[in-house]
Amino acid sequence: MVCRTIINSRLQPMQYYKIEIIINKDGTITEKVLASGTECTAVTEELEKALGEVVSQRPLPESQELYGFPETKITVNGEIGNSTSAF
């Protein structure tokens, strides 16, 4: 049983979970998690619990990069354009 567990766990490819946390001036947090597969939200659930209360959560396309992350930006006059969030 132990051997089977070890073998099975070895069959699961490891993956790197990259997290970007932005702490805003008002203390709210924006967290971006970049990973593939379906376990993404489960893996980071404990972290989110430790940080506070999740107000909203939405999936991101797999292809998005951590840096130069494209965002839709709505300008003051209501026009929609693209921008790149860079720190």
Place this chain on the structure above:
Amino acid sequence: MSHLSVIKTTIKNAIVLESVLNQMIADGLNGILTGAYLDRNAQIQDPFGNSKLAELVIRRKQNYQGGYDFGFKWVDNEFEFLTRDGSIQASQKFMETLLPWYARENAIAALIAQGYQIESHTEQDGTVKIVAGKWV
């Protein structure tokens, strides 16, 4: 699947909270915490003047603009901020400073505790960015 979450900071980690409060007292917070000190498991009055036992209490100099003590009491799985009426401006400034400070220290502590490697930590115009990762 990658995801994006917006998280409202709630104060749950007593160790991080105490550390940040001590740092804020050392900073003085533009006079709001000058001469203040931290008490553990002490009595504090709530906005209605009722005395309550709080886990952490900042004893403030009472001659500072009629200042009152600031307390943190564990209620419903998070720390609740307590102070009396009459210190609204000071308590607003105090909480505005505490929340992002706590959020930063707590994020770093939580990431390390959960096995993440911190790749970078930058601050710009009061906004903090932490990038971390781990293999799972």
